[in-house]
Amino acid sequence: MKYETLYDDTPIPVLGLGTWRMGGGMEADRSQDEKYTRAIRAAIEMGYTHIDTAEMYGGGHTEEVIGRVIKDIDREQLFITTKVWSSNLRYRSVLKAMESSLRHLGTDYVDLYLIHWPNPSIPLEDTFKALNELVASGKTRRVGVSHFDLKDLQRAQSLSATPIATNQVRYSLLSREPARNGVLKYCQDNNIILTAYSPLKEGVLSIRKLKELAQKYKASPAQIALSWLLSKPKVISIPMSTNIDHLKSNLDAVELELSADDIETLNRLI
Numbered sequence: 001m002k003y004e005t006l007y008d009d010t011p012i013p014v015l016g017l018g019t020w021r022m023g024g025g026m027e028a029d030r031s032q033d034e035k036y037t038r039a040i041r042a043a044i045e046m047g048y049t050h051i052d053t054a055e056m057y058g059g060g061h062t063e064e065v066i067g068r069v070i071k072d073i074d075r076e077q078l079f080i081t082t083k084v085w086s087s088n089l090r091y092r093s094v095l096k097a098m099e100s101s102l103r104h105l106g107t108d109y110v111d112l113y114l115i116h117w118p119n120p121s122i123p124l125e126d127t128f129k130a131l132n133e134l135v136a137s138g139k140t141r142r143v144g145v146s147h148f149d150l151k152d153l154q155r156a157q158s159l160s161a162t163p164i165a166t167n168q169v170r171y172s173l174l175s176r177e178p179a180r181n182g183v184l185k186y187c188q189d190n191n192i193i194l195t196a197y198s199p200l201k202e203g204v205l206s207i208r209k210l211k212e213l214a215q216k217y218k219a220s221p222a223q224i225a226l227s228w229l230l231s232k233p234k235v236i237s238i239p240m241s242t243n244i245d246h247l248k249s250n251l252d253a254v255e256l257e258l259s260a261d262d263i264e265t266l267n268r269l270i
């Protein structure tokens with residue numbers, strides 16, 4: 001595994017495990033719990049330590065599935081990120097949401113707690129009053145945001161008692177918005193990790209150039225797509241997979257180093 005460094009010098013794995021849809025969409029679906037439990041356990045056994053989830057995933061059930069797997073694992077070996085949903089951003093709702101996430105996960109703290117989406121109808125001051133308390137009480141070690149544009153990110157920084165650890169945004173070969181709207185550069189310049197979600201979706205894997213490079217590096221298109229993302233300073237990614245071979249191959253992508261020329265070719269691709 002390779003690591004990026006958080007503002008407090010804690011290492012964070014450059015590749016984490018996404019869990020969206022493991023245990024349902026926005027509501028719980030318990031019918032495939034065994035499959036998801038197996039995938040999460042296998043991921044941890046092969047070396048994943050960062051798990052990304054959210055209270056909204058499976059209506060809380062995804063956190064429960066993760067909780068079942070991690071109960072036998074030394075908590076300090078894991079880095080758990082969860083998120084508070086956008087309708088729960090009032091002071092009391094944030095505190096309540098955290099209690100429910102901790103109960104579902106079966107842990108007494110998370111490593112990183114994110115605002116899942118901004119909600120303009122709830123004052124951000126209210127949300128950060130709660131988030132600052134949660135950091136002070138140790139229920140989360142750090143806070144961060146997701147889907148924040150530059151202006152909202154700077155406001156979050158001004159309201160947070162501790163530095164914003166990450167902004168989690170869609171970023172992939174086919175979704176370059178963070179590179180265009182200044183968010184990527186701002187994160188890199190201000191020691192904020194950019195967590196790239198959905199790194200393999202939207203047809204990324206069918207890009208022809210990826211297939212060519214995959215042959216050249218004796219790798220898979222997914223590995224090239226991940227390696228391109230991870231070549232960027234301050235960028236980490238959290239692909240989701242329930243397939244053991246994919247989990248392993250995504251993890252191995254961390255060791256793949258593309259040449260500067262090939263990175264530049266991919267930069268210019270779209």
Ligand SMILES: NC(=O)c1ccc[n+]([C@@H]2O[C@H](COP(=O)([O-])OP(=O)(O)OC[C@H]3O[C@@H](n4cnc5c(N)ncnc54)[C@H](OP(=O)(O)O)[C@@H]3O)[C@@H](O)[C@H]2O)c1
Pocket residue numbers: 017018019020021052053116146147168169196197198199200201205220222223238239240241242243245246247249250
């Ligand atoms: N902050 C937010 O609002 C937000 C939004 C979306 C996602 N996220 C987070 O980011 C995570 C990742 O995003 P995502 O789940 O949307 O998309 P993703 O990780 O880009 O794509 C997941 C899909 O890719 C397939 N896949 C994974 N590895 C593969 C490989 N090596 N080769 C071929 N196919 C592969 C998976 O199928 P198999 O299971 O068959 O491998 C799955 O269908 C989520 O799970 C979630 O934790 C956050």
